[in-house]
Amino acid sequence: MTAKASGQGVHRSAVLRCVGLGVALAVSLALPGTGRAASDSIQLADVVELSGSGASVGTLWRDAVRMAADELNAKGGILGHPIAITDYDTQTNPSTSRAMIQKALDAHPYAVLGPIYSGSVKVDEPLTQAAGVAEFTGAAAKDITHMGSAYIFRTAFSTESSEPRVARYLVGDLHAKKIAVLWVNDDAGRSTRDALVDALGKLGATVVADVPSEAGQVSFAADVLKARRAQPDAIFVYLHEEENARFLKEARREGIKVPLVGDTTLMDAQTIKLAGADANGVVGHAMLTPNAPIPEVQDFVKRFEARYHVVPDHNAIQGYMAVWMVKAATEKMGKPDAQHLAATLHGMTIDPATEPGILMKTTVLPNGDMDRQSFMVEVQDGRARVIKVLPMLGG
Amino acid sequence: MLWDNIDLLIAGLATGATYALVATGFTLLWQTSATVNFAQGDFVTLPAFAIIGLHAAGLPLPLALLGGLVIALIVLGAMFKLLLVDPMLSHGLLPLGIAAIALGVALQEGTKAVFGAEAFPFPSVAGGFDLGPLFVNWQDVLVLGAALIAVAALQMFLARTRTGRCMQATAQNPTVALILGIPVKRMVMLTFLLNASLVTLAAVLISPAILVKFDNGGSIGLSAFCAAIIGGFNQVRGAIAGGLLLGVLENFAATYGPDQYRAAVPMLLLIGFVLFRPQGLLGRATERAV
Known part of the structure; x- marks a missing residue:
């Protein structure tokens, strides 16, 4: 009898504990509580290159994303919902990037910001597509918006948009017929090289030296020699910022006199800082530049410099713009609606007159590419100066 | 063509000379304390950051x-x-x-936490001179x-000074060196x-050349x-020869x-030496009881 009573007591207390836990769980889920802030906030997963060879690129993007979120939160967030940013580090490694995207998607973010490196985006894109989450990337490789995802959005020009402009400058303005092409052997570099060679061919110019290099390459003596031996009228260079600086130092050392023409990274603030006087005279196309003669851009640059004590580059500007693209589309919908965010963005034109954080008038094309003004830039006295503003392709 | 190759040779020797300095450190540590310092490359980065930090x-x-x-002496040496x-x-050896x-x-x-992820320029000597058609x-x-x-100077120090010879004796046989009255611990620290x-x-x-990152x-x-x-690995002069050879070969390769295989050159060379001449260019073959 005692044993039976004891057994019943154990059973009863176990049942009561289970019921208590169940009630507590139900209450915590049903009532406003600790989970509410998370559900009310707009969760943005920032999946970028925070270590590895792309760390400098990803860090500037992340800093600008944080700045945009803080500025918007100071004004009440998006439609009253605060923005919460969670950072994930791709380590500049496509397989890590894919794992980080999956981890980010498991937390059901409103949108994914990044990565920036094309190789990473190519392997990530199917995941955001399957999850139906909008992904904003600074990657430039052509394939990215040709993979059938309705959820991918560029903040950078595609190489298909950029390189015809560079080719026109080389052939039309510089009257160059023989071009040496130096490019970094990764997805963005290869895509840039392919698009430029194609565009040059259509304009009747010849590629006389086609020289790939590795990311992180230390010596450019052989590359410069190969280009010099081909006796080109101009040399086109598409490398990462640090390699640009190493190349420019070597090119000056070897007495290269022909025009050095690039796209965005060659005239980037980081390249100029590292190459010093060796960057003077470099010219090229810049999809974004902190020296753009646009008041909104100049204002952003001042605020970024005041906050982080570094000059923002094109990656920082893109990260900032990405958050404002999310804001503009969400406000157009009238409520945070992750499922319809992508559909709302397609075909949308965002104007700084109504959304000052977008900095420049931007149109999102149906395939996720974007259109806006761009710039021809020349480095003079250690500063990138805009020598020509190129109109939006769509007028 | 000839001048181009001379140009490549000069640039390769300059790069190789820095490899030689770092490689010499590898061999010194290996000889005196059986330490393979896999952080040796990162040891180069720390003083570079310290210098630009102090300069800034x-x-x-x-x-x-x-x-x-x-x-560097305090952190990378003594500590x-x-x-x-x-x-x-x-x-x-493996845990170490x-x-x-x-x-x-x-x-x-x-x-990275202190200086950030971006690269920094490092002061350099400007200018140069013409050598035939080369600058x-x-x-x-x-x-x-x-x-x-x-x-x-290092070679002279090791071969011609009492301290250097004590260091060599320590490297060759620390037990015998200790019996002979050589302050082995001090030599290893040195x-x-x-x-x-x-x-x-x-x-x-x-x-x-490579910036500070x-x-x-x-x-x-x-x-x-x-x-x-x-x-x-057991000869300082071997490390010097290896560094210079590698720097030059990288440029010529x-x-x-083929462009796609330029990064593989050091590895191919390494595999070749391990297979066919494991003692290296100037190293001594040594026997070990197992």
């Missing part, structure tokens, strides 16, 4: 260089030996090697000259301090390790070889 803080460049050397190598060495890799990661992440950079002359003078000095010099010489150490360390193996 307002110290004139010579004082910043001196400050960088002092920091490295006392806090990591000494406690780990009794556990065997893994601890050195961990130290390298810690140095990378530490410098030879003073910076390349400085790199090659300083590295060669440093290794020659080797670590010498290594810290060599990586500081390498940092000063190579940083103008938190993750530079990986490629420098790998090249220097290959150079040490190629030259002979990049010019005349």
Whole structure:
């Protein structure tokens, strides 16, 4: 009898504990509580290159994303919902990037910001597509918006948009017929090289030296020699910022006199800082530049410099713009609606007159590419100066 | 064509000379304390950051260089030996090697946390002179000259001074050296301090070309390790020969070889030496009881 009573007591207390836990769980889920802030906030997963060879690129993007979120939160967030940013580090490694995207998607973010490196985006894109989450990337490789995802959005020009402009400058303005092409052997570099060679061919110019290099390459003596031996009228260079600086130092050392023409990274603030006087005279196309003669851009640059004590580059500007693209589309919908965010963005034109954080008038094309003004830039006295503003392709 | 090759040779020797300095540190540490320092490349990064940090803080460049050397001697010399190598060495080579890799990661992440992920320029010597149709950079002359003078001085120190000979005796047989009255512990510490000095010099010489960035150490360390193996891991002069050879071969392979395989050259060379001449170019074959 005692044993039976004891057994019943154990059973009863176990049942009561289970019921208590169940009630507590139900209450915590049903009532406003600790989970509410998370559900009310707009969760943005920032999946970028925070270590590895792309760390400098990803860090500037992340800093600008944080700045945009803080500025918007100071004004009440998006439609009253605060923005919460969670950072994930791709380590500049496509397989890590894919794992980080999956981890980010498991937390059901409103949108994914990044990565920036094309190789990473190519392997990530199917995941955001399957999850139906909008992904904003600074990657430039052509394939990215040709993979059938309705959820991918560029903040950078595609190489298909950029390189015809560079080719026109080389052939039309510089009257160059023989071009040496130096490019970094990764997805963005290869895509840039392919698009430029194609565009040059259509304009009747010849590629006389086609020289790939590795990311992180230390010596450019052989590359410069190969280009010099081909006796080109101009040399086109598409490398990462640090390699640009190493190349420019070597090119000056070897007495290269022909025009050095690039796209965005060659005239980037980081390249100029590292190459010093060796960057003077470099010219090229810049999809974004902190020296753009646009008041909104100049204002952003001042605020970024005041906050982080570094000059923002094109990656920082893109990260900032990405958050404002999310804001503009969400406000157009009238409520945070992750499922319809992508559909709302397609075909949308965002104007700084109504959304000052977008900095420049931007149109999102149906395939996720974007259109806006761009710039021809020349480095003079250690500063990138805009020598020509190129109109939006769509007028 | 001839001048082009001379140009490549000069640039390759300048790069190779810095590999040689770092590789020499590898062999010194191996000989005196059986330490394979896999953080050696990252050791080059720390003094570079220390120097630009002190310079940015307002110290004139010579004082910043001196400050960088002092920091390297303390952190990469004395502290490295006392806090990591000494406690780990009794556990065997593998745990020590893994601890050195961990130290390298810690140095990378530490410098990134303090200085950020972007690269920084390093002061260099401007100008140059014409040599036939070539323009030879003073910076390349400085790199090659300083590295060669440093290794020659090191060789003289090891061969001609009492302390140097004591260090060699310690390297060859520490037990016998101890019986002969050589202060073995002091000699080993001196080797670590010498290594810290060599990586500081390498940092000063190579940083103008490759810039200062938190993750530079990986490629420098790998090249220097290959150079040490190629030259002979148990000979300082082998490490020098290996470094110079590797620097020159990298440039010529990049010019005349297939572009896609340029990064593989050091590895192919390393594999070739391990298979067919494991003692390296100038190293001694040694026997070991198993």
